[in-house]
Amino acid sequence: MTGFRARASLAAGLLLVAGAVHAEPQAKGRVPVLQGLLDCRKVAADAARLACYDAAAGAMDQAEAKGDVVVVDREQARTVRHQGFGFNLPSLAIFDRGETPExxxxxxxxxxxxxxxxxxxxxxxxxxxxxxRQIDTGDFTVTPREGMTANIRQAMMGSYIMSIGGHAGVRVHRDR
Structure with missing residues (x-):
């Protein structure tokens, strides 16, 4: 009878996994494949919980390999925010989880x-x-050349000022 209970428990766990992996996003906006992994914590029986974790980890691995889920660390998120400087991209807020963005x-x-x-x-x-790209009629005090430092700062009304080598700058807009 114990063999039957173990098989029944394992089968129930696998059914939970199937439902968890394909579940709808949960309260915190988590993607279903991650929520499925987290839901395995709720499975009481050890063998069923292990089967749940194995299946959910496999689903997570497949989703990441296909590009359906992307995992970035905090440093990668900071790099993306820096690369986005000058663009009005509210979607970059997804990289702010867990920290106050600089x-x-x-x-x-x-x-x-x-x-x-x-x-x-x-x-x-x-x-x-x-x-x-320059958007005003001013001019740089020095001619910009390869290797020089461009200092770009946020100005008023969503515009930016670029100065070269610490000299007076011009108003610019980021194209790419």
Whole structure:
């Protein structure tokens, strides 16, 4: 009879796993595959709980391998927020879980390339591939060149000011 109980308990656990892995998102907005893993804690029988964890871990591994779930650590989240400087991306808030995000108001990046368009306005590409375009009629005090430092700071009304080498700057907008 004990063999029957163990098999029945295991079968019940597997049914719980199947339901947990395909469950709807829970209260905290967790994705179903993660919630399925967490729900395994509620399974009382040891063998069934282990079977639940094994199945849920397998489902989590598959979801991550397919790109359905992406796992990032805190440092990766900080890097993404820094790379997003200059863009109005409210969706970056998903990287703020578990910490108060730093308030990024200025960055200092190396100039990779700089050129003027037909209207005499600058386009400056900086490290990380960011492209900033001048939106005012001013001019840099010094000509931006590869290797120089571009200091970009947040200004009023959602705009940004870029200065080169600590000299007076121009108002810019991030294109990429």
């Amino acid at each position: 308030d990024i108001r200025r960055v200092a990046l190396k100039v990779l390339a700089a050129s003027r368009d037909g209207n005499g306005k600058w386009t400056v590409t900086v490290e990380g591939g960011q492209v900033w």
